[in-house]
Each structure stands twice: as C-alpha cells, then as structure tokens.
Amino acid sequence: MSVYVCVCMAIxxxxxxxxxxxxxxxLKDLRRDLGVARECGHCAAYARQCLEEAKQDQKKRDxxxxxxTVNLF
Ligand code: FES
Structure with missing residues (x-):
C-alpha cells in the first residue's frame, strides 16, 4: 500500500x-525527478524522511x- 507524500503533485x-x-x-533530486515540494512545499519534511528511510533500506539490502556474495565464494 502506498500513501501520498506530496498531495499537490500526487507523489x-x-x-x-x-x-x-x-x-x-x-530533496533537490526529488523535486527535479518527481516534482515533490514544487507547489505548496508542505510535503518537504516528510518527503525528506521517506527518502532517508528508503536510502537506509537500500543500504541494508546492499x-x-x-x-x-561473500558466503557464496
Ligand atoms: S504537498 Fe507537495 S507541494 Fe504541496
């Protein structure tokens, strides 16, 4: 299930x-790529938090x- 982070841009x-x-x-990357926080800007803090969580999850997966990989060789 997804939740809207940026209502203005439906992200x-x-x-x-x-x-x-x-x-x-x-956030600059999200604004450029998705349009997050391009209108009212109320979503900026939550968008930043979502991005940080996603980056942490990515690090764990990596x-x-x-x-x-190490255990396979
Ligand atoms: S909620 Fe994201 S710009 Fe308004």
Missing part, C-alpha cells in the same frame, strides 16, 4: 523509494547482498 512514498533506488539523494 507516493513508493515513487520516492523508487527514486532513491534510481539514485535520488536529496549489505545483505554483499554478505550473500
């Missing part, structure tokens, strides 16, 4: 997560992937 947390996987690293 969901899932889209922010996908943007993080695609290389978005900060670490797990490395451990699995």
């Amino acid at each position: 969901t947390d899932r889209q922010i997560c996908e943007a993080a996987q695609g290389g978005a690293r900060n 670490k797990t992937k490395r451990l699995v």
Whole structure:
C-alpha cells in the first residue's frame, strides 16, 4: 500500500523509494525527478524522511547482498 507524500503533485512514498533506488539523494533530486515540494512545499519534511528511510533500506539490502556474495565464494 502506498500513501501520498506530496498531495499537490500526487507523489507516493513508493515513487520516492523508487527514486532513491534510481539514485535520488536529496530533496533537490526529488523535486527535479518527481516534482515533490514544487507547489505548496508542505510535503518537504516528510518527503525528506521517506527518502532517508528508503536510502537506509537500500543500504541494508546492499549489505545483505554483499554478505550473500561473500558466503557464496
Ligand atoms: S504537498 Fe507537495 S507541494 Fe504541496
């Protein structure tokens, strides 16, 4: 289930997560790629939080992937 993070631009947390996987690293990247916080700006703090959580999840997945790779060889 997705929730809207930016109502003005109809951007969901899932889209922010996908943007993080695609290389978005900060709010400026989200604004450029998705249009987050381009209108009223009320979503900026929550969008930043979603991005940070997505980046942390990505790091955990990468670490797990490395451990699995190391254990395979
Ligand atoms: S809620 Fe994101 S710009 Fe208004």
